[in-house]
Amino acid sequence: MSDWAAKRFWTDTTVVPEGDGFAVHLDGRPVRTPAKAPLIVPTQAFADLIAAEWDGQDGKIDPETMPATRSANVAIDRIGSVHAEVVTMIADYGDSDLLCYRAVFPEALIERQDAVWNPLLVWAETEFGARLETRAGVMHVPQSPAALARLHAVVDAMTAFELAAFHDLVSLSGSLVIGLAATRNARPVEALWDASRLDETFQIEQWGEDEDAAVEAAIKRESFLRAHEFYHAVQN
Known part of the structure; x- marks a missing residue:
């Protein structure tokens, strides 16, 4: 080679x-x-x-x-020609949003999810009129089509450059709501990343941290913070 x-x-x-x-x-x-x-x-x-x-x-x-150069390349070479498809791919995260799937035990984790995630869901309903319902366990249950349509419209209004950064905010966090909160600076970006890692953090507290997983998590965190910076940098 x-x-x-x-x-x-x-x-x-x-x-x-x-x-x-x-x-x-x-x-x-x-x-x-x-x-x-x-x-x-x-x-x-x-x-x-x-x-x-x-x-x-x-x-x-x-x-x-x-990374900024790569993000610009993606926006220009790829997203510009398939804008609608990219919007749908990202908006679909709303139907299986991380924040909606809750633990059934232990009680300490349930309480932490409620304390950290519920306010973000309330924010999304207040900001966009999109009420997403929580589910116990991990089995998928569809969300309201009306709520998803409102969120889809928000994503559809983004430019190709915004979408390039927004894709990373959503895919890295596993949450459309967290990604949207990052675009509106509804919470400090570090707090939003921590919210996306709530389950992992809880498990680390119980069982300790795996070194390889910690390295991977650090890389993802840095990418999330950069995506937040890029999103706001491309706004006029």
């Missing part, structure tokens, strides 16, 4: 206004997506994040250190 990788070939990284958005230039040449489309993002704040990633490359270019 070849270990070839592209190397840094530029000196100056700049953000340049381009139409209704902003582009990143390397020695005056615009960055393009993998599909060769112009990499133009809606805000200078997001362009600055992308520029910082390119400017931080030293020697070989490492895409793993460029």
Whole structure:
């Protein structure tokens, strides 16, 4: 297997206004997506994040250190052409939202879920008029079509760039409600991540922490926090 990788070939990284958005230039040449489309993002704040990633490359270019660039590539190359399908995929999380499936024992876990998750469900009902019902156990029970339609409409109103970040907020947390709360800053983002990990945290308290699982959880947490940053950076 070849270990070839592209190397840094530029000196100056700049953000340049381009139409209704902003582009990143390397020695005056615009960055393009993998599909060769112009990499133009809606805000200078997001362009600055992308520029910082390119400017931080030293020697070989490492895409793993460029999450903002990857998010922009996804929005431009992929989501733009399948917006409706992506909206449906993400909105469908509402029908099996993490916050709705509750433990039947022990009582301490039930009480903690009620204390942390119930206020988020109340927030979603107040904010969007979407009442999601809780279920005991893990067997799927469909939610109200009217509630799901309201949540779907909220997701459908997002831009491709917002959807790229929002997808990660929802998929990493397992909760459409938590993802939406992150987009509205309804709670501190760290508290929202902790809410998504409530069951895992409870088990760690009872039985201790697995080292490999802890490393994976830390990676997911960092990705969730970045997705929150990206979502708000692309808003005009």
